[in-house]
Amino acid sequence: MATVTLKGNAINTVGELPKTGTKAPAFSLTATDLSTKSLSDFSGSRVVLNIFPSVDTGTCAQSVRQFNTEASELENTKVLCISKDLPFAQDRFCGAEGLDNVISLSDFKTGSFGKDYGVVFADGPLEGLLSRSVVVLNESGEVIYTEQVSETVDEPNYKAALEVLY
Template identity: 95%
Template sequence: MATVTLKGNALNTIGELPKTGDKAPDFLLTATDLSTKSLTDFSGSRVVLNIFPSVDTGTCAQSVRQFNTEASELENTKVLCISKDLPFAQDRFCGAEGLDNVINLSDFKTGSFGKDYGVTFVDGPLEGLLSRSVVVLNEAGEVIYTEQVSETVDEPNYKAALEVLY
């Protein structure tokens, strides 16, 4: 279990992020076209998992925008923006913002991604949603960087996350 804060108040997650060097757990998530995507769909690519509570909050929306901008400059890299938002909300947001360098995926069906990656909140006002985190994978699906943002209203460290890809 990891502890982070929301405006200074402690929140706990169901577990811990995978460790650097670990093989990333596979997942089944729902894309905006309602298809099912797994980690194996991105085999051979470097993958940035941008995990957050909801695209309908300012900080989460900014992380999608920022990674969208950064992703356009990286070769062989996919940015997966993962939340429990419904695929319709994710699609609406990216369409309205003109964001096309990220792939939105939802953990709304089973919540197994949040459990397997240790990021589901188990208490507090965000209970059931996903903790703001970044996990970066190499082409072999191994974890090469992780960050669980200690204060949920803060943005992730984009520079540190992307430096491992240069």
């Protein structure tokens, strides 16, 4: 279990992020077209997992915008924006914002992604949603960077996350 804060108040997750140097856990998530996407669909690419509570909050929306901008400059890299938002909300947001360099995926069906990656809030007002985190994978699907943002309302460290890809 990891402890982070929400506006200074401690909240816990169900586990810990995958360790650097390990193989990333497999997953099946729902895309905005309601198809199922799995980690193996991105095999051979570097992958940035931008994980957050809801695209309908300012910080989460900004992380999607920022990674969309950064992704356009990265070779052989896919940015997956993952939350428990319904695919319809994710699609609406990215369409309205003109964001086409990121792939929105939802963990709403089973919640297994959040459990397997240790990022589901176990308590507090966001219980059941995903903790703001970034996990970066190399082309072989190995974890090369992780960050679980210690204060949920803060943005992730974009620079540190992307430096491992240069």
